[in-house]
Amino acid sequence: MPDSHRSELAVATRGLRKRYGDRTAVAGLTLEIQAGEVFGLLGPNGAGKTTTVEILEGYRTADAGEVRVLGLDPMTDGAALRPRIGVMLQDGGLHPGVRPLEMLRLFAAFYDDPRDPEELLDLVSLRDSARTLVRRLSGGQAQRLSLALALVGRPELVFLDEPTAGMDPRARAATWQLVRGLRDAGVTVLLTTHHMDEAEQLCDRLAIIDRGRIVALGTPVEVTRAGADGTVRFTAVPGVDVVALAAALDLPAAAVSEERPGHYALAGPATPELLADLTAWLRDKGISLTELRTARATLEEVFLRLTEEGDS
Amino acid sequence: MRAVAAQTRLELVLTLRRGESLLVTLVIPLGILVFFAKVDAVQVSDGLAIDFLVPGVLSLAVMSSAMVSLGIATGFERRYGVLKRLGSTPLGRSGLLAAKTANVLVLLAIQLTLIVAVAVALGWEPSGGLVPAAALLLIGTVAFAGIGMLMAGTLRAEANLAAANGLFLLLLFLGGMAYPLDRLPAGLEAIARLLPAAALAECVRGVLEPAGQLPGGELVVLLCWAVGLPILAARKFRWDEA
Numbered sequence: 380m381p382d383s384h385r386s387e388l389a390v391a392t393r394g395l396r397k398r399y400g401d402r403t404a405v406a407g408l409t410l411e412i413q414a415g416e417v418f419g420l421l422g423p424n425g426a427g428k429t430t431t432v433e434i435l436e437g438y439r440t441a442d443a444g445e446v447r448v449l450g451l452d453p454m455t456d457g458a459a460l461r462p463r464i465g466v467m468l469q470d471g472g473l474h475p476g477v478r479p480l481e482m483l484r485l486f487a488a489f490y491d492d493p494r495d496p497e498e499l500l501d502l503v504s505l506r507d508s509a510r511t512l513v514r515r516l517s518g519g520q521a522q523r524l525s526l527a528l529a530l531v532g533r534p535e536l537v538f539l540d541e542p543t544a545g546m547d548p549r550a551r552a553a554t555w556q557l558v559r560g561l562r563d564a565g566v567t568v569l570l571t572t573h574h575m576d577e578a579e580q581l582c583d584r585l586a587i588i589d590r591g592r593i594v595a596l597g598t599p600v601e602v603t604r605a606g607a608d609g610t611v612r613f614t615a616v617p618g619v620d621v622v623a624l625a626a627a628l629d630l631p632a633a634a635v636s637e638e639r640p641g642h643y644a645l646a647g648p649a650t651p652e653l654l655a656d657l658t659a660w661l662r663d664k665g666i667s668l669t670e671l672r673t674a675r676a677t678l679e680e681v682f683l684r685l686t687e688e689g690d691s
Numbered sequence: 692m693r694a695v696a697a698q699t700r701l702e703l704v705l706t707l708r709r710g711e712s713l714l715v716t717l718v719i720p721l722g723i724l725v726f727f728a729k730v731d732a733v734q735v736s737d738g739l740a741i742d743f744l745v746p747g748v749l750s751l752a753v754m755s756s757a758m759v760s761l762g763i764a765t766g767f768e769r770r771y772g773v774l775k776r777l778g779s780t781p782l783g784r785s786g787l788l789a790a791k792t793a794n795v796l797v798l799l800a801i802q803l804t805l806i807v808a809v810a811v812a813l814g815w816e817p818s819g820g821l822v823p824a825a826a827l828l829l830i831g832t833v834a835f836a837g838i839g840m841l842m843a844g845t846l847r848a849e850a851n852l853a854a855a856n857g858l859f860l861l862l863l864f865l866g867g868m869a870y871p872l873d874r875l876p877a878g879l880e881a882i883a884r885l886l887p888a889a890a891l892a893e894c895v896r897g898v899l900e901p902a903g904q905l906p907g908g909e910l911v912v913l914l915c916w917a918v919g920l921p922i923l924a925a926r927k928f929r930w931d932e933a
Contacts, residue, residue: 436779437779438775438778438779457783458781458783461779461780461781461783462781464779466776466779466780468772468775468776470772471771471772471776472771472772472773472775472776472777473771473772473773473776474705474768474771474773475771476705476708476709477701477705481701481704484697485697485698485701486780488693488694488696488697488698489694489697489780489781489782490781528776532780532781
C-alpha cells in the first residue's frame with residue numbers, strides 16, 4: 380500500500396495478535412479506520428475489543444503484527460501520540476476525591492491548546508455538579524465526565540470504550556449527539572459498544588469481532604444486508620402456535636419458528652400473498668402484530684448469528 | 692513542566708484532603724515528639740531525651756510520607772484506574788512519577804519544618820551536621836518510597852492499605868525511633884538493625900547528636916534499601932489492577 384494512502388488512515392493494524400497465557404485475546408486482526416469516520420467495534424464479552432483498543436492506546440504491546448495510530452507506533456512513539464488522542468476507559472479512571480471541574484482543569488494543563496473546562500462541563504451537562512466530589516456522582520454522570528476528559532485536548536482520534544454504559548436514555552441520546560458533533564468536526568472516533576442500536580445510529584462503518592477475529596465488516600447497511608436471507612420476521616405475544624401457523628400458510632412445519640420469546644421467523648419468499656395470509660391468520664386468532672419486517676435482518680440478528688458459536 | 696506542576700498541585704490538594712494522611716504524616720510524629728519529650732518515659736543513658744527523640748521523629752516523618760501516605764494513595768489510584776488513565780495523557784507515566792516525587796518532597800518540607808519548630812520549642816538545640824542529616828533523610832525517602840511503591844504496585848488496594856499501616860507500626864516499634872534499640876531483646880534488636888527504619892534513625896542520630904558520629908554499618912544497610920527497593924518496585928510495579 381502506498382504511503383500517501385496510509386497517511387489517510389487514522390488506525391491501521393495488520394495481523395495483530397495478543398495472548399494471555401493460553402487464551403488468545405486477539406487472533407490476527409487486520410483493521411483500517413479512515414481519518415474522520417466513526418468506527419464501531421462490536422463483539423461479545425471477551426471477544427478482544429478492549430484488548431485491541433488498549434493496544435492502539437499504547438497500554439499493551441501486541442505479541443505480533445503491525446500497529447499504526449495516526450501514523451505512529453503507540454509503543455515507541457507514545458510521547459508524540461498522546462497529545463493527539465483522547466481516551467475514555469471502560470471503567471472511568473476517575474479519582475473519587477476530585478471534583479469534575481478540578482479534573483478538567485488538571486487535564487487542560489496537560490495539552491497545548493485545550494478546550495475550555497467550563498464549556499466542556501456544559502457540553503456534557505455537568506454544570507450543576509462542577510464541584511461535587513466524583514464519588515457522589517451517579518454512574519452516568521461519571522461516564523459523562525470521562526467523556527469530557529477525553530475531549531479536553533482537542534484530539535484527532537477519540538477512543539470511546541462503551542461510552543454509554545450506565546447512562547439513562549436522555550444522557551445516551553445527548554452522548555450520541557456529541558459523537559455526531561465530533562464527526563462533523565472531522566474527529567475520528569473508535570467506539571466499542573454492546574448496543575446494536577447505538578452502532579447503527581452512530582457508526583459510518585463497523586466490525587463485528589468474535590474470539591479475536593473480524594467476522595463482519597462494513598457500513599451498518601452492508602453488514603445487515605449480508606445477513607439478509609429473505610426471511611419474514613414479526614413480533615407478537617410469546618407462545619403463538621407456530622405449527623398451526625405453518626399449516627395455515629402451506630409451509631413445512633419447520634419453516635416457522637419462535638427464535639426468542641415473542642420473536643418469530645418465517646422462512647419463505649416474502650410474497651404479498653404470504654404476508655396477507657399471515658396477517659389474516661393473526662387477525663382471526665386475535666393476535667396483534669407489534670412488528671413485521673421482510674428481507675433485512677437487524678444488526679442485532681446478524682450479530683447474534685455471527686457470534687453464537689462462541690457460546691456453545 | 693506545566694503538566695507536572697498541575698499534577699503536583701492536585702496531588703498535594705488530595706493529600707491534604709485526606710484526614711488519615713494528615714494523621715499519619717503530621718499528628719503521629721508530632722504527638723510522639725511531644726509525648727516522649729514531656730512524659731520522660733524513655734531513659735536515655737547519656738545526653739538529653741530530646742536529642743535522642745528528634746532524629747527518630749524526623750525518620751518517622753520520612754517513613755510516614757514516603758512509604759505510608761504515598762503508598763496508600765498510589766495503591767488506590769491504581770485501583771480506581773487513575774494511574775492508567777493518566778498514562779494515556781501527555782503527562783505520561785514519567786510525568787506522574789515526577790509529580791509524586793515533588794508531592795513527597797513538599798510534604799516532607801512541611802513535616803520537617805513543623806517538627807524542628809516544635810523540637811526547638813521543647814528545648815532542642817540544633818547541633819551537628821544539618822546538611823548531612825538532610826542528605827540522610829533524602830536517602831531514607833528514596834528507600835521508603837521504594838517500599839511504598841512496591842506494595843502499591845503489586846498488592847490489591849485494601850491489602851496495600853493494611854500492609855502499609857502494619858509496616859508503619861512495626862517499623863515504629865523496631866525503628867529505634869521513640870526508644871533506644873538496645874531495649875529490645877537481643878535477637879529482635881539484630882533483626883531491627885537490618886531494617887531501614889532503625890538504620891535511618893541511627894544514621895541521622897549519628898550526625899545530629901552532639902557527640903555522635905555516622906555509623907558505617909547502618910549507613911550500608913540504609914543504602915542497600917535505598918538502591919534495592921526502588922529497583923524492585925520499578926520492575927514489579929503494575930499500573931492497573933486488572
